[in-house]
C-alpha cells in the first residue's frame with residue numbers, strides 16, 4: 001500500500017489538533033483523477049468544519065484531512081475519465097464533504113477539476129478554487145449582476161471579496177468595496193471604483209443605491225443595507241442565519257427585493273470560466289502568506305483571526 005504525508009485533525013478542536021501523519025494514498029474511483037499536489041490554500045470553512053461548529057449538520061469523520069483547494073499534476077485517471085490525462089496540471093475545489101487537500105495526493109471528480117490557468121504557478125492557481133467559485137456563483141447565479149449595475153461588496157479584501165471585486169468589474173459593473181484603511185490600496189488596485197473604509201464610516205448610506213449588495217462578511221445586519229438598496233435590489237450573503245433564511249423565503253410576498261444565500265458548488269465548468277478571466281488579465285489572486293504543509297496550524301490560526309488580505313496558500317512537496 002502506498003502512503004503519503006497529510007495534515008490531519010485527530011478530533012474536533014483548534015489548529016493545535018493538527019498533526020502531520022503518514023496515511024494511505026487515496027485510490028481514484030472510475031470518475032476521479034489522482035492528483036499530486038503542489039499547493040493548496042486555506043478557507044475559513046476548513047477550520048470551521050473541524051472546530052465542531054457544524055458538527056450536528058455536517059459531521060466530520062476523524063481523523064480528517066482539511067482543505068478543499070488544490071493545484072497539481074494528474075498522476076492517474078479513473079477508467080471512466082475522458083477529460084484529463086496523466087501529466088496535466090489541474091486545479092480544483094474538492095467535491096468531498098470535508099476536504100482532503102492538505103496532503104501530498106488527493107482524488108477529485110473529473111467534473112470538479114479544470115486545467116490550471118496557463119499564466120499562473122501552482123500556488124497562485126490553488127488560491128482560486130473555493131473562494132473564486134463562491135464569488136462567481138454569488139454574483140452571476142445569486143445576484144444576477146448585469147453590465148452597468150452598481151454593486152456593494154462587503155469584505156472586499158478577503159478571499160471571496162477580492163475575487164468578487166474583479167469578477168464584478170469583468171462583468172462591467174460599478175463596484176464599491178468595503179474594507180479597512182490598510183486594504184484600500186489593494187481593493188482599488190483590483191479595480192474597485194469606490195472604497196468605503198468601515199473603520200471610519202460605520203454606515204453605508206452615503207453612497208448607492210445599489211442593484212446588488214454582496215456581503216461576504218456578515219458583520220452588519222441586513223437592515224443596515226436597506227437604505228442603499230434599489231427597489232429591486234438583490235442582497236447576497238455567504239453566511240446564512242435563521243433570520244436571513246426566513247427573509248429569503250418571505251420577502252417575495254411583500255417586496256421586489258430579494259435575499260439570496262450562497263452555497264458554493266464545486267464545478268469544473270466554472271473553474272474554466274475563471275481560467276479564461278485569469279488568462280485575459282481580468283482576474284488575479286492576491287497572496288497574503290505562503291506557508292508549507294507542516295505550517296498548516298499557523299495558517300489556520302491566521303485565518304481564524306479574520307484579517308487575511310487575499311489568500312493564505314500552502315506549498316506542498318518539493
Ligand SMILES: NC(=O)c1ccc[n+]([C@@H]2O[C@H](COP(=O)([O-])OP(=O)(O)OC[C@H]3O[C@@H](n4cnc5c(N)ncnc54)[C@H](OP(=O)(O)O)[C@@H]3O)[C@@H](O)[C@H]2O)c1
Nearest residue numbers: 044134155157158159160180219238262263264306307308
Ligand atoms: N456559503 C458559502 O458557500 C461560503 C463560501 C466561501 C466562504 N464563505 C464564508 O464567507 C466568509 C468570508 O470568507 P473569506 O474566505 O473571504 O474570508 P477571509 O478571507 O478570512 O476574510 C477576511 C477579510 O475580511 C475582512 N473583514 C473583516 N471584518 C470586516 C468588516 N466588518 N467589513 C469589511 N471587511 C471585513 C478583513 O479585512 P480587515 O482586516 O481589513 O478587517 C479580511 O480581509 C467566511 O465566513 C466563510 O466561511 C461561505
